[in-house]
Amino acid sequence: MPRGSYLHLDGHGGGPVAVEEFSCAAGPAGWRYASVLRDPSGGAELGRVDVTLDGGGRQVRVELLAGGWRLRGGVAGPQTVWLRSAVDGGEPAEQATTASGLTGRSPAFLIATARRLRLTPGGRARTRLVLITEPALGVLEVDENWSLLGISTHSTDTGPLPVARYDVTDLATGDTRAVHLAGDVVVATPTIELTELHTPPSL
Numbered sequence: 001m002p003r004g005s006y007l008h009l010d011g012h013g014g015g016p017v018a019v020e021e022f023s024c025a026a027g028p029a030g031w032r033y034a035s036v037l038r039d040p041s042g043g044a045e046l047g048r049v050d051v052t053l054d055g056g057g058r059q060v061r062v063e064l065l066a067g068g069w070r071l072r073g074g075v076a077g078p079q080t081v082w083l084r085s086a087v088d089g090g091e092p093a094e095q096a097t098t099a100s101g102l103t104g105r106s107p108a109f110l111i112a113t114a115r116r117l118r119l120t121p122g123g124r125a126r127t128r129l130v131l132i133t134e135p136a137l138g139v140l141e142v143d144e145n146w147s148l149l150g151i152s153t154h155s156t157d158t159g160p161l162p163v164a165r166y167d168v169t170d171l172a173t174g175d176t177r178a179v180h181l182a183g184d185v186v187v188a189t190p191t192i193e194l195t196e197l198h199t200p201p202s203l
Contacts, residue, residue: 001025002185004197006107007040011191016040019195020049020106024184026202030054031115031184033108037066047134051108057116059101067135075101080130084137097130097141104132107186110179114166119148126171143171162203163187
């Protein structure tokens with residue numbers, strides 16, 4: 001069961017904005033990821049992420065906590081459904097749209113999308129996702145193009161480690177970011193650094 005920490009970096013200045021302590025595990029029914037986000041300077045809790053996928057990579061349960069808000073959602077047929085509410089009460093608001101799943105700043109969502117698309121080297125696919133913004137857990141629909149450029153093998157203390165290189169393009173802005181995945185662990189993106197890994201990725 002992979003366990004470790006990611007450092008989230010500001011997309012403009014590159015400074016640290018959050019530390020995400022995570023664990024994830026594959027099982028007979030799919031895959032689950034859970035994490036706590038903390039302030040990089042004081043360690044105060046900023047939020048939580050919990051994502052469960054089925055065997056086909058579909059998001060069957062997603063829950064996020066941040067900024068006094070809770071968002072629960074998942075995929076039902078061709079639609080992504082979510083419920084947003086204040087942690088301290090209030091009437092929840094349910095929404096739905098045609099999309100392949102939820103996405104956000106957590107590495108969990110990159111792994112979830114890669115697992116659902118199941119690309120082979122040289123393959124590409126377009127996908128519509130519901131982007132969750134923080135800290136208010138607002139949403140925005142985005143269209144992305146994913147391309148799997150290739151898989152390279154790196155030597156480690158526990159044996160060869162295959163690392164997949166994706167290019168992910170926001171089709172509204174044309175911005176492309178490189179995403180490096182080793183199984184169910186994100187090795188690096190322009191705004192995420194893997195700083196600790198206590199157990200090897202699940203391949």
